[in-house]
């Protein structure tokens with residue numbers, strides 16, 4: 072992996088720190104069912120979020136901060152999130168950034184950032200993963216209540232089902248999966264229906280494992 076180091080002046084506190092950016096790309100192949108990419112980019116996740124060592128501001132690029140979030144960095148809720156021992160330290164950075172996104176009204180993105188935190192947890196023996204996925208679902212629920220989509224609308228139920236299954240909340244996952252399969256007025260897109268039926272079989276097998284889009288039975292040669 073190519074790493075690029077550069078000094079960044081924090082948009083929150085004005086102090087400088089060295090930040091590392093990965094410089095890698097390439098083909099990533101089929102993603103996990105929750106969209107986590109494969110290939111080189113999968114392993115760069117610890118570099119997706121910068122953290123100012125002086126004030127704790129976390130963002131993909133800490134050189135700027137949304138003015139509505141400026142006060143949040145010093146608040147107890149934010150600082151407590153940075154030191155929440157239920158999660159790996161890097162996951163805390165994603166979850167802290169999610170608080171910033173929520174503050175500025177970007178609930179869908181706050182959910183995605185929480186899911187990225189869960190991926191970090193997955194890479195640390197799953198420590199805190201269910202809590203992080205629960206936060207993602209809560210942000211997404213609030214996004215929908217505010218009229219905001221968090222994905223292509225037909226894909227949203229399948230994503231929620233996958234998070235619930237990975238959390239081990241099999242009953243909720245099954246209810247959501249059945250609703251998505253049976254509830255709509257419009258016929259489901261074939262890929263979405265395949266995806267949901269695959270999830271249903273995993274739920275019935277009480278399987279919390281990671282699967283990729285290419286694991287779908289309909290996509291096997």
Ligand SMILES: [Zn+2]
Nearest residue numbers: 081084123126
């Ligand atoms: Zn700072």
